[in-house]
Amino acid sequence: MGEDFSLKTDVVMPTSGSSVLCWDTMWIKNQNPEDKLNCHGEIGIVLRAADPMDLDLMGSPLGVRAKDCFIVVFPSANRQTVVHSQWLRVVEAEA
DSSP: OOOOOOOOOOOOOOOOOOOOOOOOOHHHHHHOGOOOOTTOEEEEEEEEEEEEEOOOSSSSGGGGGGEEEEEEGGGGGGGEEEEEEGEEOOOOOOO
């Protein structure tokens, strides 16, 4: 006890090249395996902001759903996917 610490609560929006953690807070709350994001718990690299012409998992253009989404590469799974910013946490290197 008595240790000083600070909790970072600022929202940091990812940019191209950001290392991010995909963290599915809705799945953590409901624990329904059908609702779990396939990238939950994985570290990825942001390629770029999503474009309305990018395709979703079903092959349909994102359109207005692209707002606040990013194309993220997950090297451990050898895939890239569209992820909304609410599920991404920027991973910062320790100083």
